[in-house]
Amino acid sequence: MQPIIAVNQLSKTYASGFQALKRIDLEIRQGEIFALLGPNGAGKTTLISIICGIVNPSEGTVLADGHDVVRDYRAARAKIGLVPQELTTDAFETVWNTVSFSRGLFGRSANPAHVEKVLKDLSLWSKKDSKLITLSGGMKRRVMIAKALSHEPQILFLDEPSAGVDVELRRDMWAMVRALRATGVTIILTTHYIEEAEEMADRIGVIHKGELILVEDKAELMNKLGRKQLTLHLQDPLETIPAALAGYPLELSADRQQLVYTFDAQGEHTGIDMLLRRLGEAGIDFKDLKTSQSSLEDIFVSLVREHA
Numbered sequence: 001m002q003p004i005i006a007v008n009q010l011s012k013t014y015a016s017g018f019q020a021l022k023r024i025d026l027e028i029r030q031g032e033i034f035a036l037l038g039p040n041g042a043g044k045t046t047l048i049s050i051i052c053g054i055v056n057p058s059e060g061t062v063l064a065d066g067h068d069v070v071r072d073y074r075a076a077r078a079k080i081g082l083v084p085q086e087l088t089t090d091a092f093e094t095v096w097n098t099v100s101f102s103r104g105l106f107g108r109s110a111n112p113a114h115v116e117k118v119l120k121d122l123s124l125w126s127k128k129d130s131k132l133i134t135l136s137g138g139m140k141r142r143v144m145i146a147k148a149l150s151h152e153p154q155i156l157f158l159d160e161p162s163a164g165v166d167v168e169l170r171r172d173m174w175a176m177v178r179a180l181r182a183t184g185v186t187i188i189l190t191t192h193y194i195e196e197a198e199e200m201a202d203r204i205g206v207i208h209k210g211e212l213i214l215v216e217d218k219a220e221l222m223n224k225l226g227r228k229q230l231t232l233h234l235q236d237p238l239e240t241i242p243a244a245l246a247g248y249p250l251e252l253s254a255d256r257q258q259l260v261y262t263f264d265a266q267g268e269h270t271g272i273d274m275l276l277r278r279l280g281e282a283g284i285d286f287k288d289l290k291t292s293q294s295s296l297e298d299i300f301v302s303l304v305r306e307h308a
């Protein structure tokens with residue numbers, strides 16, 4: 001199947017001479033939730049601004065549903081809804097007019113039933129006649145999402161959707177994202193919040209200093225790079241790790257009550273059986289044990305460190 005977005009050898013150098021993107025290649029599949037992760041200044045907003053036709057690329061091309069975002073701007077843009085980081089709305093307009101007008105900007109004929117559905121889905125219906133200036137920050141944010149959905153886009157970009165958002169809005173937003181995906185809409189979000197990518201995304205791209213250093217299925221990424229830990233709660237505290245266990249990747253917790261053993265989640269031999277035998281030989285008893293898997297956060301931190 002043709003990718004819904006195809007980014008080919010995309011570079012961006014700003015007028016200041018700063019190179020924000022370096023030869024990015026990326027294909028987004030229709031109907032997936034793709035999370036673009038990266039530290040501050042990595043180039044996330046630049047990349048999505050180019051795809052949305054707001055910033056011009058220096059080199060390379062982007063196709064959105066087959067339309068070149070520069071040469072065929074209108075057709076490409078009509079496919080895309082963008083929820084930007086910053087609120088850009090006319091403060092004195094009503095919610096209803098803002099969202100309806102936005103639909104018209106994309107050349108779509110009026111469709112009050114669609115606007116009504118969007119406003120209801122975002123719990124904005126009771127505010128439809130309110131002027132934006134009278135709304136809370138969270139409500140304004142909901143309006144931004146409603147605007148982005150007004151023209152029934154096939155691709156939805158959410159730039160840092162959780163920044164400054166309360167729990168309720170975040171929950172509504174993710175429910176909405178899942179419902180949209182179920183109708184075939186492709187969703188691309190940028191985030192610093194790794195838990196968000198971990199919870200929501202099908203695939204993850206990591207961008208660092210303008211380079212896309214990794215694109216991977218979330219589950220595969222966590223499997224491949226994930227490490228597991230076995231934590232043993234000791235019967236009696238240990239002063240130090242005995243010499244007989246020196247060769248093992250073991251750490252003693254600060255309270256000396258726990259031994260933590262780190263092993264490769266994909267490895268054929270975890271080494272746990274041998275470790276437990278050695279512990280027995282050394283006379284170390286434990287009362288409980290548990291295993292845990294490293295989070296996406298651990299993986300991300302080590303990836304970015306590798307490319308520092």
Ligand SMILES: Nc1ncnc2c1ncn2[C@@H]1O[C@H](COP(=O)(O)OP(=O)(O)OP(=O)(O)O)[C@@H](O)[C@H]1O
Pocket residue numbers: 014015016018020038039040041042043044045046047
């Ligand atoms: N108009 C501009 N002129 C010059 N440099 C810019 C411009 N816009 C962005 N940059 C620089 O490009 C780099 C990438 O910025 P960008 O906003 O794409 O990063 P980001 O990953 O979205 O960061 P954040 O997470 O902080 O939003 C930054 O170093 C930024 O200072």
